[in-house]
Amino acid sequence: MLWTKAAHLFFLIAWFAGLFYLPRLYVYHCEVQDKAGHARFCTMERRLYLMTTLGMIGTWVFGVWTLWLGPQIWLHAGWLHAKLTLVVLLSAYHGWLKTRLRAFAQGRNDKSAKFYRAMNEVPTLLLAAIVILVVLKPF
Numbered sequence: 001m002l003w004t005k006a007a008h009l010f011f012l013i014a015w016f017a018g019l020f021y022l023p024r025l026y027v028y029h030c031e032v033q034d035k036a037g038h039a040r041f042c043t044m045e046r047r048l049y050l051m052t053t054l055g056m057i058g059t060w061v062f063g064v065w066t067l068w069l070g071p072q073i074w075l076h077a078g079w080l081h082a083k084l085t086l087v088v089l090l091s092a093y094h095g096w097l098k099t100r101l102r103a104f105a106q107g108r109n110d111k112s113a114k115f116y117r118a119m120n121e122v123p124t125l126l127l128a129a130i131v132i133l134v135v136l137k138p139f
Contacts, residue, residue, distance in 0.1 A: 001066065001069045001070065004062055004065050004066045004069060005062075005066055007058065007062040008058075008059060008062035008063050008065075008066055010058070011054075011055050011056075011057075011058025011059040011061075011062060012055070012059045013055075014051065014052075014054070014055030014058070015052060015055030015056045015058075015059050015094075016055075016123060016127060017052075017055070018048055018049070018051055018052025018055060019052060019090070019093070019094065019097070019123040020120070020123060020124070021048060022045065022048055022049060022052060022097050022101075023097070023116045023117075023119050023120035024116075024120055025041060025044055025045050025048065026045070026100060026104065026109075026111075026113075026116040027113045027116045027117055027120070028041065028113075029041040029045070029104055029109075030109065030111070030112060030113040030116065031113060038104075038107075041104070042104060042105050045101050045104065045105075046101065046105070049097065049098060049101055052094065052097075053094070056091065056094055059087075060087075060091075063087070077137075078139040079133045079134070079136075079137045079138060079139055080133075082133055082139075083130055083133045083134060086126050086129055086130050086133070087130070089126060090123065090126050090130075093122055093123065093126070100116075
């Protein structure tokens with residue numbers, strides 16, 4: 001079980017590294033005016049999204065595996081249900097990042113750098129809530 005948790009944390013860290021950096025790339029991409037710069041950012045964003053997606057998949061796989069190894073926790077762990085809800089929201093945010101990646105690639109981004117700076121805080125808030133739930137198990 002400890003190896004499964006370790007793998008879960010490894011992939012979680014990889015996932016969040018991408019979630020923290022991809023919106024920052026979007027901020028910089030908004031400021032690019034030349035075609036070469038646009039193409040460079042599209043390539044960087046696509047590659048980072050791929051690695052981030054691998055982190056998300058690994059997080060889900062090893063998280064579910066950890067739960068499968070100890071299913072008794074499901075019955076009365078309100079904190080776990082709240083955490084899983086936040087992870088689903090985080091996964092939706094991940095999917096939304098893909099829609100923005102496509103918009104940039106197709107030259108139809110309609111959001112500002114300021115918007116992406118604000119959206120860059122979403123994973124931070126969700127991570128803080130998840131850590132609090134897992135460590136403190138408040139309910």
